[in-house]
Amino acid sequence: GAVVSQHPSRVICKSGTSVKIECRSLDFQATTMFWYRQFPKQSLMLMATSNEGSKATYEQGVEKDKFLINHASLTLSTLTVTSAHPEDSSFYICSAQGGTLGTDTQYFGPGTRLTVL
């Protein structure tokens, strides 16, 4: 139990384009999903929290219009990086919690490496 997948695992795009990253809970219903960003050799920085069917709550300093989050179902959340620029290059990790697994533990996806040229 508690398997979270992300797609794609790696993406390279040109500056100015938009990129969508999917996060899926495969064997449980995730009422809440979280999106993190991780720079090389650093810890995880929470970007936003999303509850199924509601608007995401963004952390201070995270641009809502740049990082669009949708949590349309109990098993899928998406992060769209709009008009990506080289400074958006990073490792993006999602996590999920809820359903039969309860709300005390987050389970993480394998991450998506975004490179913007």
Next chain:
Amino acid sequence: AQSVTQLDSQVPVFEEAPVELRCNYSSSVSVYLFWYVQYPNQGLQLLLKYLSGSTLVKGINGFEAEFNKSQTSFHLRKPSVHISDTAEYFCAVSFSGGYNKLIFGAGTRLAVHP
């Protein structure tokens, strides 16, 4: 406000030796405590967690941690490490009750040498 301090950024150790990775937290309310491991270019895997009850928590891969409320610590230990334990280890804390943000420490790089 909650915070997590991992006292060592890197811990080198020889194979089969014991290891302790230190974690201290600060919080004015009850917390849940977690240790996650991250292998290169991968997401985080839950090693163990403390929610309540016994202060000694056993996790996967032979790791254990002890919650010490008076010292606000949650140190991770393994009696004998393997080369495959080489990874980044993150301590994290959240508020007890409800769905919660995780506050992460800066991470400790465990390097196991033959």
